[in-house]
Amino acid sequence: MRKTLFFLPIALVALALQNAVVARIPFPFADPSIFLIVILAWAFLEDPEFAALQGFIAGLLLDLNPLSVGLIGHWAFVLAAVCYGTSEMGVQLRSSRRAPLTLTVTVTGALLISLMLFALTSWLISAEQGLSFSRTTPGVLLWSALITPLLSPLIIRMSRFAQGIGARNG
Amino acid sequence: MATPDKSRSRFFLIALLVTSLIIVTLDLRGSVPGQTFRGITNTVLAPFQSFFRFFYDPINNFISEASNLGRSADKINELEERNAKLEEELSRFKVATRELEQLKDVLDLAAAGRYKSVPARVIAAGSAAGFSRTIELDVGARDGVATDMTVISGAGLVGRVISASESTSIALLLDDETFKAGIRMEASGILGVISGTGNSQLSLTLFDSSSELNAGDRMVARGSSNSRPFVPGVPVGTITSVDQNSGTLTKTALVKPFVNLNSLEVVAVVTGKVRVNPRDSLLPPAPKPTPTPTVTVYITPTPEPSPTKSKKAN
Numbered sequence: 001m002r003k004t005l006f007f008l009p010i011a012l013v014a015l016a017l018q019n020a021v022v023a024r025i026p027f028p029f030a031d032p033s034i035f036l037i038v039i040l041a042w043a044f045l046e047d048p049e050f051a052a053l054q055g056f057i058a059g060l061l062l063d064l065n066p067l068s069v070g071l072i073g074h075w076a077f078v079l080a081a082v083c084y085g086t087s088e089m090g091v092q093l094r095s096s097r098r099a100p101l102t103l104t105v106t107v108t109g110a111l112l113i114s115l116m117l118f119a120l121t122s123w124l125i126s127a128e129q130g131l132s133f134s135r136t137t138p139g140v141l142l143w144s145a146l147i148t149p150l151l152s153p154l155i156i157r158m159s160r161f162a163q164g165i166g167a168r169n170g
Numbered sequence: 171m172a173t174p175d176k177s178r179s180r181f182f183l184i185a186l187l188v189t190s191l192i193i194v195t196l197d198l199r200g201s202v203p204g205q206t207f208r209g210i211t212n213t214v215l216a217p218f219q220s221f222f223r224f225f226y227d228p229i230n231n232f233i234s235e236a237s238n239l240g241r242s243a244d245k246i247n248e249l250e251e252r253n254a255k256l257e258e259e260l261s262r263f264k265v266a267t268r269e270l271e272q273l274k275d276v277l278d279l280a281a282a283g284r285y286k287s288v289p290a291r292v293i294a295a296g297s298a299a300g301f302s303r304t305i306e307l308d309v310g311a312r313d314g315v316a317t318d319m320t321v322i323s324g325a326g327l328v329g330r331v332i333s334a335s336e337s338t339s340i341a342l343l344l345d346d347e348t349f350k351a352g353i354r355m356e357a358s359g360i361l362g363v364i365s366g367t368g369n370s371q372l373s374l375t376l377f378d379s380s381s382e383l384n385a386g387d388r389m390v391a392r393g394s395s396n397s398r399p400f401v402p403g404v405p406v407g408t409i410t411s412v413d414q415n416s417g418t419l420t421k422t423a424l425v426k427p428f429v430n431l432n433s434l435e436v437v438a439v440v441t442g443k444v445r446v447n448p449r450d451s452l453l454p455p456a457p458k459p460t461p462t463p464t465v466t467v468y469i470t471p472t473p474e475p476s477p478t479k480s481k482k483a484n
Contacts, residue, residue: 012218016219016222017222020218020226021226023294023296023297024295025230026433049179061211067295067304067340068300068302069304071198072193072197074190075300080183080190122301132368135368
């Protein structure tokens with residue numbers, strides 16, 4: 001539980017950084033999504049159960065982001081599922097999951113799956129969000145591949161710290 | 171076979187997915203007070219965002235300077251020669267000038283249309299990765315801003331306010347996929363609807379398929395009753411291409427908005443009703459057709475062909 005409490009401010013800071021800085025800079029192709037990179041990298045280093053819960057919370061935060069106009073619960077659904085899958089993959093890889101390259105490849109792959117799942121579920125419930133999927137996704141993935149290695153040392157360090165808290169306090 | 175621990179975490183995942191589906195369903199039915207919850211998130215995020223806002227201008231300037239670096243070697247030398255203080259002052263000055271220009275433009279437009287408006291600064295933006303094209307403005311209910319008010323910039327229509335808290339408000343940009351607005355074509359007065367496509371171009375639908383549309387035709391907002399969500403006369407955009415498919419009941423075209431939605435910094439929210447419809451008067455002067463150059467060549471015939479030359483020709 002304490003691990004989740006530690007995760008919440010990190011998600012909030014990542015979202016605030018996304019809203020106030022990243023989304024306002026006209027990046028070529030599409031904006032990088034610092035928020036999704038942080039959430040997915042965190043899930044990759046986490047146990048599946050916590051990853052699913054944290055994905056759900058992060059998704060709900062993204063749904064309730066004052067700047068988003070989609071349905072509430074949509075991102076929560078997508079991120080709970082993708083974070084769980086990402087974490088399962090991390091568990092399979094065991095020790096090598098802390099290598100920056102593995103992290104980058106997995107996060108970028110997970111990001112692609114999240115965006116695809118979001119667009120697909122949008123289409124299923126005929127919500128109008130996510131129609132620009134094909135236009136924005138390549139740019140988002142490119143930026144993810146470039147930014148994840150830069151962020152990975154910080155995320156790995158914070159995740160280790162959180163695991164320590166989890167181990168001490170359960 | 172799955173271990174008990176694994177099946178427990180799977181059960182937990184399924185519980186979370188079902189919970190989110192229930193929330194989606196409730197929201198689809200309109201039973202979730204979404205704007206209230208988003209207001210709460212806004213309050214929680216506000217201190218973090220105002221902290222990061224200090225970094226926005228330096229980072230933005232750094233990126234725009236960096237993108238210029240590769241363009242010419244002279245520019246690099248020139249940049250190297252500048253000392254840090256001058257550069258900082260310059261970037262501050264640039265930001266101030268840009269904002270001043272945008273503010274001047276938007277106030278000019280508001281004054282020309284006799285719109286009662288409040289100027290606003292863009293303080294955050296929805297992300298392409300989150301599939302929402304929204305901006306957060308630093309004006310709210312205490313400045314007279316309420317939902318369904320028109321947001322304009324110096325060049326024309328930007329969007330409409332979708333929620334307003336005490337000190338901030340959120341506006342939906344006109345290129346968002348959920349955005350729709352009534353328009354009136356310049357001069358002809360034909361009515362239609364534009365909708366966002368998520369791309370840089372908007373889609374225009376005219377209900378009368380027989381009406382004439384050409385690339386380069388311009389349009390203004392038609393205006394709503396009581397001026398909300400749209401005040402009449404705000405320039406919207408120019409047609410770039412017309413769908414020539416004649417078999418349909420409606421006529422469609424692609425429209426390039428007058429406003430560059432990716433570089434918005436200062437905008438204005440129209441807070442009062444509009445008494446006089448400005449019609450087409452707010453549109454920028456029509457571009458003059460470029461004259462086709464004509465070349466006239468005068469040839470003076472030689473008086474007499476010389477006999478020797480004619481022989482050679484034979």
